[in-house]
């Protein structure tokens with residue numbers, strides 16, 4: 001990482017991801033943004049007085065040697081900080097926030113990811129002083145915390161049709177891994193430890209394959225039928241006495257409901273396997289249908305997709321796991337249950353370890369504040385509000401699909417649909433949509449649709465916004481390749497070298513100057 005990065009590029013030189021040297025990449029055009037007054041330097045780039053604080057040589061106000069009583073190897077030495085006034089600092093971050101696109105800027109129709117409404121009141125609830133409870137306090141002194149966790153376990157169990165829930169896993173993918181480990185412990189306990197295969201549809205999310213493999217299983221990929229659903233004959237052929245589980249999401253990644261789900265469940269159960277539900281698409285079913293009623297034995301909930309907590313950006317999430325009764329003894333420890341009654345007659349709550357627990361999978365009960373937000377969201381919407389959300393999610397996806405010119409090969413879909421960009425490159429379409437002021441859909445996945453544009457408008461958007469999204473899709477559909485390849489043209493950062501940005505990220509300004 002030694003190139004001159006005056007051009008503001010991210011990563012290693014001008015060559016594209018796969019050594020496409022010579023093919024000039026369209027890059028973040030710093031000069032243009034300085035010219036337009038849109039460029040915002042780092043705080044440490046601003047030409048400002050720096051204050052030195054701390055350090056072995058520092059002196060205090062009296063001029064005395066203020067040397068730290070700590071051993072030298074535990075002290076930082078000197079620390080340079082830019083000296084800025086409060087408005088300068090506020091402007092810096094406000095300007096940065098104006099250079100990016102987020103859920104507060106416009107629609108965010110990322111299929112499968114469900115970038116939905118995250119009402120601000122859930123942030124207020126999470127910021128309450130009473131939410132800042134130290135996890136190591138005694139059970140007696142955190143009864144409110146335990147009650148919230150207990151009630152969230154209960155809400156999620158009722159929403160999914162599951163008998164027991166753990167709140168610990170910190171993301172959907174982590175929930176998958178826990179679910180698979182719980183399934184493995186169950187089989188092992190029943191003397192069925194020889195089962196070594198997990199079946200995953202080809203169209204599934206990458207984390208399903210990864211979780212099964214990390215859980216120690218051989219992954220058997222299942223092809224889809226011509227309608228885009230589970231191919232029952234292929235499933236029959238894949239199932240055997242070695243099957244530990246089949247992982248499915250329903251509606252599937254094409255937005256299609258697996259109509260044969262009861263038959264699928266019976267087939268899996270007949271060979272002694274378990275049915276795993278990937279909860280990423282639960283937004284389509286909320287308050288209307290429950291995985292437990294369809295025959296699923298174990299599921300995760302992506303609370304940041306289905307309920308609240310801004311999704312993405314690498315922040316913490318939560319992926320609670322629900323199971324049917326037979327699997328409950330294997331859930332991670334501890335869980336929360338009702339313990340007894342207080343003097344005033346209210347129920348009390350306590351932590352307990354399920355008898356055959358697979359152990360602890362996260363500190364305390366998981367990402368507590370994320371769970372608080374999910375709880376607040378569910379409690380505010382209630383049964384009717386949740387059912388209303390799924391109805392509108394499905395209506396919005398169908399309305400949007402009816403307004404766009406790209407072909408949508410698989411129907412009838414529910415909360416999301418997968419259009420095909422046809423002769424255009426889906427990634428270029430996505431970049432170009434940014435120029436029309438909207439966020440693009442998920443692209444190039446699932447692969448079953450060529451040049452996939454996987455779109456999920458969510459229940460949040462109104463007709464005007466959906467029309468604006470459709471107009472952006474349709475404007476891009478009419479454009480030529482040269483225009484698409486040069487996009488985005490109107491954003492602060494243009495087409496960056498994403499592979500290099502991911503493989504050799506610049507994480508420290510200081511370190512780079514020193515290199």
Ligand SMILES: *Cc1c(COP(=O)(O)O)cnc(C)c1O
Pocket residue numbers: 112113171172173174204205207208249253278280281302317319
């Ligand atoms: C998002 C997603 C996951 C993984 O969930 P995370 O919470 O992001 O870890 C799994 N399956 C599907 C279908 C998804 O869309």
